[in-house]
Amino acid sequence: MRKIIKNPLAFAGLIIILLIGILALFASYLSPYDPNYIDIQSILVSPNKQHIMGTDALGRDVFSRMLHGAQISLLVGIVAVGISTLIGIMLGSIAGFYRGITDTLIMRLVDVMLSIPSFFLILAVIAFLTPSIWNIMIVIGLTSWMGVTRLVRAEFLSLKERDFILAAETIGASDLRIILIHLLPNSLGPIIVSTVLGVASAVLIESGLSFLGLGVQAPTASWGNILTDGKEYIQFAWWLSLFPGLAILITVLGYNLLGEGLRDNFDQNT
Amino acid sequence: MRLILTSILFICLFGCNKSQIEDVNFDEEASQESGGTLTNAMIGEPNNLIAMIAGDGASSLIAGQIFNSLLKYDENLEFEGDLAESWEISEDYKTIKFNLKVQKKWSDNHPITCKDVLFTWKAVTHPDTRTPYGSDYQLVSSAQCINDYQFIAKYKEPYAPALETWASLHILPEHLLKNEDINNTYFSLNPVGSNYYSLDSWVTGQQLKLKGNPNAVHGKPLIDNKVSRIIPDLSSQFMELIAGNIDLMSINPIQYSRVFPNRPELNKKINLYKEMGNGYTYFGFNLKKRPFDDINVRKAISLAIDRQEIIDGVLLGLGEEITSPYKPGTYWENKNIKKLSFNPEKAKELLENSGYRLNNNIYEKDGIPLSFEILTNQNKQREMTAVLIQRRLQDIGIDASIRVIEWASFVNRFIKTGEFQAVVLGWSLSLDPDQYSIWHSSQQGPGQFNFIGYSNKTVDNLLEKGRQELNKEKRKAIYNDFSSILYDDQPIIYLYAGYGLSAIHKKIKGVKKLSPPAGIYHNDYEWFVPNKFRRNEMSL
Numbered sequence: 001m002r003k004i005i006k007n008p009l010a011f012a013g014l015i016i017i018l019l020i021g022i023l024a025l026f027a028s029y030l031s032p033y034d035p036n037y038i039d040i041q042s043i044l045v046s047p048n049k050q051h052i053m054g055t056d057a058l059g060r061d062v063f064s065r066m067l068h069g070a071q072i073s074l075l076v077g078i079v080a081v082g083i084s085t086l087i088g089i090m091l092g093s094i095a096g097f098y099r100g101i102t103d104t105l106i107m108r109l110v111d112v113m114l115s116i117p118s119f120f121l122i123l124a125v126i127a128f129l130t131p132s133i134w135n136i137m138i139v140i141g142l143t144s145w146m147g148v149t150r151l152v153r154a155e156f157l158s159l160k161e162r163d164f165i166l167a168a169e170t171i172g173a174s175d176l177r178i179i180l181i182h183l184l185p186n187s188l189g190p191i192i193v194s195t196v197l198g199v200a201s202a203v204l205i206e207s208g209l210s211f212l213g214l215g216v217q218a219p220t221a222s223w224g225n226i227l228t229d230g231k232e233y234i235q236f237a238w239w240l241s242l243f244p245g246l247a248i249l250i251t252v253l254g255y256n257l258l259g260e261g262l263r264d265n266f267d268q269n270t
Numbered sequence: 271m272r273l274i275l276t277s278i279l280f281i282c283l284f285g286c287n288k289s290q291i292e293d294v295n296f297d298e299e300a301s302q303e304s305g306g307t308l309t310n311a312m313i314g315e316p317n318n319l320i321a322m323i324a325g326d327g328a329s330s331l332i333a334g335q336i337f338n339s340l341l342k343y344d345e346n347l348e349f350e351g352d353l354a355e356s357w358e359i360s361e362d363y364k365t366i367k368f369n370l371k372v373q374k375k376w377s378d379n380h381p382i383t384c385k386d387v388l389f390t391w392k393a394v395t396h397p398d399t400r401t402p403y404g405s406d407y408q409l410v411s412s413a414q415c416i417n418d419y420q421f422i423a424k425y426k427e428p429y430a431p432a433l434e435t436w437a438s439l440h441i442l443p444e445h446l447l448k449n450e451d452i453n454n455t456y457f458s459l460n461p462v463g464s465n466y467y468s469l470d471s472w473v474t475g476q477q478l479k480l481k482g483n484p485n486a487v488h489g490k491p492l493i494d495n496k497v498s499r500i501i502p503d504l505s506s507q508f509m510e511l512i513a514g515n516i517d518l519m520s521i522n523p524i525q526y527s528r529v530f531p532n533r534p535e536l537n538k539k540i541n542l543y544k545e546m547g548n549g550y551t552y553f554g555f556n557l558k559k560r561p562f563d564d565i566n567v568r569k570a571i572s573l574a575i576d577r578q579e580i581i582d583g584v585l586l587g588l589g590e591e592i593t594s595p596y597k598p599g600t601y602w603e604n605k606n607i608k609k610l611s612f613n614p615e616k617a618k619e620l621l622e623n624s625g626y627r628l629n630n631n632i633y634e635k636d637g638i639p640l641s642f643e644i645l646t647n648q649n650k651q652r653e654m655t656a657v658l659i660q661r662r663l664q665d666i667g668i669d670a671s672i673r674v675i676e677w678a679s680f681v682n683r684f685i686k687t688g689e690f691q692a693v694v695l696g697w698s699l700s701l702d703p704d705q706y707s708i709w710h711s712s713q714q715g716p717g718q719f720n721f722i723g724y725s726n727k728t729v730d731n732l733l734e735k736g737r738q739e740l741n742k743e744k745r746k747a748i749y750n751d752f753s754s755i756l757y758d759d760q761p762i763i764y765l766y767a768g769y770g771l772s773a774i775h776k777k778i779k780g781v782k783k784l785s786p787p788a789g790i791y792h793n794d795y796e797w798f799v800p801n802k803f804r805r806n807e808m809s810l
Contacts (some may be wrong), residue, residue, distance in 0.1 A: 040583040082289045218672045
């Protein structure tokens, strides 16, 4: 932790993430209006005291929608990455620990998955399902575990040759115990890094899907949704494109900064 | 240093240019002059200039300037001769005789005769021709040429929309096409026609240029060249309009009532036009599924929706409520229908009469909550409409969710299979009142237009009678009955008919301020660009 504070970029990333996290967590208390409250009398009002980020084409308050959109974006990011990390750790541990034919099968599966451009894979799968945030989380999770699998496997391969593992095996510890107690805790570093970076890419994918109309469905607000709505009026309702665009940029930047910072950190340790 | 010089040069270029534009007063009257160029924009590129094969909007728009039909509509939407000089309908309504204009020529100087008409009819009805429009012309039991300038079409049964079908069939030149496969011919990209314009050049993905046809059946148009640029994005089109690179486009309500009023410099060079559009947007139900088979549910939904709110919110007031499936203000509209107005209390009452009870603020019956999904395609206005409907339904205790889908999968996965509950969609209307294909119970097959599954014996009967009645007053009575039964049944809820909004550069003169029923583009062959307003034209 102290090292993160010493690295100004990583620290900035952490602050950004915390800040956006807090805003999202308390969205219902912080937003001045109901995000879905329609006011036909004040359509596309530019930012002012009542609506600090203006209103959209149905007179809804953009600031309130941005706050609730943050909830959606972060929720999708974190749950999707949770799913992919879980799958990645499981498959990576099995492959790295047991080697042999199991390893070959899992790693070839990883190669197959990696050979498909992931965004298009997600697009294709989502097009067949009902678009909802739960489906999006699951689909993003199920299509982005390959990186973690490779990392965990590589860590396991090198750790398995160490003496303390040999010692554990000699005492007669079970496979599960060796994996959970001895191997995993020692390979946490790279997993954390890839998790943090994964959130950034999941936030981007969710925004992309919503922008294309395949993500979160109206009237639920998400950054991608607000951005598509704004596209139509970009010549004069700049606030509809600027704020969600900035929010996505800053969030992704925050996660990337923290992830990179952590990576430098772990690299120095090893 | 070079950079500074270049920037100074640029500043000067833009500066000088600007002051020049400001000097021109486009409101000045000018006398008719021929020549000049009109530039417009298309979203999509035409794929085939033989309209019966193409079937897409961009193609028929261009093809319509190159080809004539036998008949056309005048500015009051009455028929007048196009290639035909006159026409006679027999007393039993089963035979139409067209007398063609004599001595007219294709743009390659070949004479236009009855053979061309007969050839076109044979082509559109031939089983190998891949056209969606064949069925109308297959009702003609026999067609023949009496001489070079007389064409006769005989029908088995009287068919009231017949004249309309002859007004929408582009006559093609037999001498160029008789040995060609019409589905797949070079002619479709290099057509020879008889109308005001002929194709000059076509740069794929960029633009299509038409030039005045000296042989045009109705004489040469005033504007010499028409350039249609292909700009797939509407926002970019609007920027091109503001920059003066295109002369006209249709605009949306926000641009019409928000952008233009705030930018006086635009009003100096661009005129705005507003006219009733030729279609309506509706909220439709899958009538074969619960709960929409219950008329009380449909009526309750209709009463719960505030249509004026949708018109104000989505169209910024630029639209009208309708009560019959016809363009407001036209002959076929039934003006005597009393409209259901916004009344959420009455809506709840109707639901309760049907056995629905509130549970957790949502109505339910037999343990099944009144809840459904509203589908619509990726059209911002429709999506916003769905959001407003959802909110109003929620207010009275109906739970609706929204799903927006891309057009192709919308049609193929949901409409054609009947796997939908409710939709926000639109119909564009033809000028003939016949709506057999939308409402007749026989038209429910996959890919047919009665996909909501509407079936009403009386309506079937009226639609069949309406097709065979050629007396205009009697026909009007039939379609009035049809409209009022439809409104009582509420198989769909009419939401609004939006205005068509156009922006046209002021240098284009001859546009009628008060648009006739046929629309402002009706007399575009009389439009002209005075010499003093013409831009320096560079060739591509």
